[in-house]
Amino acid sequence: MRIIQSAWTCNKPSLLTTSLGWLSPEYNLMAWTLSCLQLKKYYPELILYCDSVSAKMLVDTLKLPYSEVICNLDSLNIYHPQLWALPKILSYSQQEEPFLHVDGDVFIWKEFEDSLLQGGLIAQNMEAATDYYENIMISLESSLNYFPDEILNERKTKKPILAYNAGIFGGNDISFFKEYTEKAFDFVAKNILHLSRINVSNFNIFFEQYLFYCLAKKHNKKVKVLLPDTIGDNQYRGFGDFGKVPYEKDYLHLLGSYKRNDFVCKQMADRLRQDYPQYYYRIIDLFKTNKLPLYKDCYKIENTTENYLLQRYKKLINSDLKNKKESSAKLLNFDFKRNLKKELGDFKLNKNQFIDFEIFNSKINSIVKKDFVLFSKDYLYARDCKGNSYFQSLFENSEEVYSKVLVSDEDYRIIESRYNWSSFIEKQKVKDEGEIVVLEESETNFSTLIIPECDQNRFSLVYVDSLDLLILGILKRRKTVGELIEELKNYFDTKELKNNFKEFEELIFGRIRLGLYAKSIKYKQL
Template sequence: MKIVQTLWSNNKSLLKNDFGWLSPMYHLMGWTLSCLRLQEYYDDIHLYTDSRASEVLIDYLRLPYKKVHLHYDNIGDYSEKMWAVSKINTYATQEKPFIHVDGDVFIWERFSPDLENAPLIAQNLEIGTACYKDKMDYIRTDLTYIPEFLKEEIDKDSIPSYNAGILGGSDIEFFRQYAKMAMELADNNYQGEMKHKANLDFNILFEQILFYSLTAREGKPVTCYFKDPIVDNGYTKDFWDFSAVPYKQKYLHLLGGHKRNKEACTLMGQLLFQHYPEYYCRINVLFQQQKGYFAHC
C-alpha cells in the first residue's frame, strides 16, 4: 500500500514557525513520530513537500521516506492559511491506490485490509453541529463561486463532512475529479474579503465538506477507520492520549487545538525519546536554546 504525506512550508522556517503546534520543536517531533510509526507497518511511504522543509526532515533528520517529491516550491500565491491546497494537489498526483496520512496522525497497527482495499477511504464521518454551521455562515456571504450541490449541503442546519486525517483509496478517477473541483472552489473564492477569511473554515469547506458532498451526489460509499460517526466538535482525549497506546488506543490524531495541548505534546516527546531516541536527540540539538527533556541529548 502506498502511504503519502504532505508538508508545505510556504517558505517558512521549520525551526521558527510552529505550524499550529505548541512550538516548532513539537511540530518536528510530531512529524517525526508520525513518519516512524507508519514505517513500522509500511515500506512505500512518500513525502510531498518543498525544498525548505526537505532540508530539515530529510537532509538533517533523515526520516525514512521511500521517495521525496519536491512539488511545492512554486505552488502559487497562497497564504499559509491555505494549507489544504497542498494536500489537494498531492491527492491529484496519485496514479495508484494510496492513503494520505496527515502529519499529526499516529498509528500502532496496520490499516485493515477492508480499509486498504476500499475505493474511497476517510478517517470518519462527521456529524455537523452548530460548530460547523457557524464556521460556514461566517464565510458563506463572501463566496463568489460554489457548485449548487455543495451549496445545498452548507445551507443545511447540520453540515456533514468526512475528516481527512486519512483520505485515499483506489478510485483514482474520483480523486482527479474531486481535486479539480476543490481547486476551482479554492481559486475562484481566494480573492477580495474571502482572501482575508481564508483560514481553517475555508480549508474544511473545499477539502472535507466537498469530499462528502461529491461522494453523496455520486452515491459512492466511503470506508472509514472509525465506523461510528463523530460530531464535528467531539474529538475528545481519546484522540491525543499517548499514555493509552498501544493497548487502549492504536490511532491518534492531534487535530485542531490538540496540537497545542501541553500534556499531549509532553507525552508525545517522551514516547519519541523512549522508542526512537536517535531522532529525538537530533531534534533536541536543533533547539539547544530550549531545555530538552534529557540533558544528555
C-alpha cells in the same frame, strides 16, 4: 497500497522557527518524526510530497526514512499561507494508483485493515457539524462569491452539515480524486480575491472535507471509514491519549487544539524519546546547536550533541539514582524562570483573588527555592524517562494489573488556596479564541500539587481533589492495585459499589493514570 504524506511550510523560511499550529517548533518536528517512523514500521513504501524547506529539514537534516521524496510543493508558495489543506489536495491530484494519505499529526501502532484499504474512497470518520461548523459556513456564504454546485445543492436540502475527517484520506477510485481535486482548486481559485473577508484557516475544512462529502454523495459513492462513529466537529475526545498506546489505542490524531495542549505535546515527545531516542535527541541537538529556545528545556548541560544526549539517556534509563540532591556548585547552572502572573493572561483580579494569588505564588516560590532547586537534574530526568513506560507496564494486561505495586512519590508538595489557580492557568493555555475561563472559588480550599521538574520552569502544578489525596495517603505505603481498590471501597456506599463496581474501578484506574502523569505516583517493579 501507496502510503503518502505531504509537508508544506506555508511560505515560512525554516521549520526551526515556526510552529505551524503546534505549541512550539520542536513539537512540530517531533510529531512529523513519530508519524513517519510509525508508518514506516508497517509500510516500507512511504512517500513524502513536500516543498524544498520541508525536504531540507525532514529528509536531509532529520534523515526520516521515506522511501521516495517528491519535492514539488513549492508551486503552492503563491497561495495564502493559511491554506494548509492545499498541499494535501495537490498530492491527492498526482496519484495514478491506489493510495492513502496520512496526516503528519497521525500516529499508528498497527497496520490498517485490508478491508479498509480495499475501499474505493477512504476517510478517518464521518464528522457532524455542531453550531461551530454551521456558523463558519454561514460566514463563508456571506463573504465568498463562488461555491461548487455539489455544495450549493447540499445546502438547499437544509440538512445538517456532514463531512469526512481527512486524518487519513485516499482509496482506489482514482477518477473520483481527479474530479474532486480539480473542483477543490477551482473552489479556492475563484475566491482568491475574497480571502481577506474570511478566516482563511476555517476555509480549509470546506474545500477539503465538506466538498469531499458532497461530491461522494452526488455520485452515490460509499466511503469506508477507519472509525465507525460519527463525531461532532469539536468533540474529538481521546485522540491524544499516548498513555494508552499500544495496548488500548492503536491510532491517534492530534487535530485542532491537541497541537496546542501542553500535556498532550509533552506526552507525544516522551513517546518519541521512548521508542526512537536517536531521532528525539537529533531534534534537541538541532535546536541547541542553532541556539534556539525549546519549549521544555531539560538540557542546560555542558554537552548537548546528539550522541552525548543519547548515551546520557541510555545510562540514566538503566540506572537507579539514589542521590537526589545536586552539589551546590552546580546550582547556578539552572535558572528559575516560570512567571505565574504572566500565565494568568489578561485576567483581572479583584481584591480577594489578588491576596489569595499572592499567597499561593509566594508558597510556590518558597518551596522551589528551599527544596526543588536542590534536586539533581539527572535524578529528575531519569524519573521522567522511566515514568513514560509505567502506563503500558501497568495496564497492558487487564488481569495482571491488580498485582502491580504502586507507591506515592516523596518529592511533591501540597498547597491549599481559596481559588483553583492551577486549573485556571492550564485552561487559559488551551482556551479557544473568545472563550472565557471561569476561576473556581471554594469555601473549603482547593489542593494543588507542586511537583519538581528538570526543565527551565523547575515545577509543575496539578489540581487534586479529595479522592486523589485519599489515594496518595493510602499509597504512602506500597500497595498493589488490588489492595488499593479494596481499601478505597471503605469510602464508598456499599449498595452503589455493588450496582456500579465497573464504573468505580474505571474511576480509580483513571486517578492512578492522573497520578502517574503528575509524577505523584510511582510504579514499583518487583
